[in-house]
Amino acid sequence: MIEVKDIVKRFGRKTVLDQVSFTAEKGQITCLIGVNGMGKTTIMNAIMKLTPLQAGEILVDGEKVTKDTFEKIVFIPDATIMLPHFTIEMAMEFMKDFYKNWNQRRADDMLAFFKLNRKDKIASLSKGNTAKVNLLLGLAVDADYILMDEPFSGIDIFSREQIAEVFTSHLIEDRGVLITTHEIGDIEHLIDKVVILNDGKIQKEFMTEDVRELEGKSVIDVLREVFVQ
Ligand SMILES: Nc1ncnc2c1ncn2[C@@H]1O[C@H](COP(=O)(O)OP(=O)(O)OP(=O)(O)O)[C@@H](O)[C@H]1O
Numbered sequence: 001m002i003e004v005k006d007i008v009k010r011f012g013r014k015t016v017l018d019q020v021s022f023t024a025e026k027g028q029i030t031c032l033i034g035v036n037g038m039g040k041t042t043i044m045n046a047i048m049k050l051t052p053l054q055a056g057e058i059l060v061d062g063e064k065v066t067k068d069t070f071e072k073i074v075f076i077p078d079a080t081i082m083l084p085h086f087t088i089e090m091a092m093e094f095m096k097d098f099y100k101n102w103n104q105r106r107a108d109d110m111l112a113f114f115k116l117n118r119k120d121k122i123a124s125l126s127k128g129n130t131a132k133v134n135l136l137l138g139l140a141v142d143a144d145y146i147l148m149d150e151p152f153s154g155i156d157i158f159s160r161e162q163i164a165e166v167f168t169s170h171l172i173e174d175r176g177v178l179i180t181t182h183e184i185g186d187i188e189h190l191i192d193k194v195v196i197l198n199d200g201k202i203q204k205e206f207m208t209e210d211v212r213e214l215e216g217k218s219v220i221d222v223l224r225e226v227f228v229q
Pocket residue numbers: 011016034035036037038039040041042043
């Protein structure tokens with residue numbers, strides 16, 4: 001389980017995260033939702049130890065993230081992480097050298113699933129294919145937890161549908177997924193848990209099954225209640 005406990009993040013005098021706590025469990029897809037600038041990416045960066053916190057802690061399976069536990073988590077950012085002159089094949093080689101738990105068979109499965117050509121240069125890819133390569137490079141790491149920042153951002157409907165299919169496939173299996181997205185409609189039916197961030201605090205945290213079955217609402221209904229007064 002990823003446990004985010006009372007984290008506080010300030011940039012200068014601006015408090016972006018004010019005692020934020022939530023959990024993301026293995027075997028579940030947890031979606032972090034908030035309007036632009038609410039601190040979703042900052043939370044992802046904090047989990048990956050890419051940004052220091054003023055207070056609070058983050059535990060993964062009960063332990064602080066260190067070099068030893070680092071391979072438990074993989075972060076798939078929304079921007080290209082590879083050098084543009086790399087081919088997809090070179091990017092895979094790079095990841096293979098970097099991560100002990102790189103899974104080439106899964107990478108090959110995803111190349112075929114997304115119909116990508118391993119000889120294509122990263123710089124020559126469309127936005128949709130760039131997102132697919134990012135996803136491939138992240139999901140081919142055998143990590144227990146996957147963080148995805150806006151995997152659907154700026155991508156056409158067909159690529160979005162293909163990417164959404166990944167969430168119901170063996171590629172996710174029993175892993176824990178923490179995802180931020182504005183395109184909630186694409187994966188609303190696949191999400192197990194929603195965490196709503198508003199004004200630096202967690203406004204609501206719920207299991208989607210509970211709101212569907214007990215309250216007869218969709219995730220979008222709940223978002224409307226929170227954000228549209
Ligand atoms: N390095 C930084 N220095 C100063 N302010 C920052 C820095 N990084 C982020 N911020 C501010 O922190 C706030 C949260 O940013 P963050 O990128 O985490 O939001 P977000 O919810 O991911 O937004 P979006 O949905 O637009 O991606 C924003 O107001 C942003 O301007």
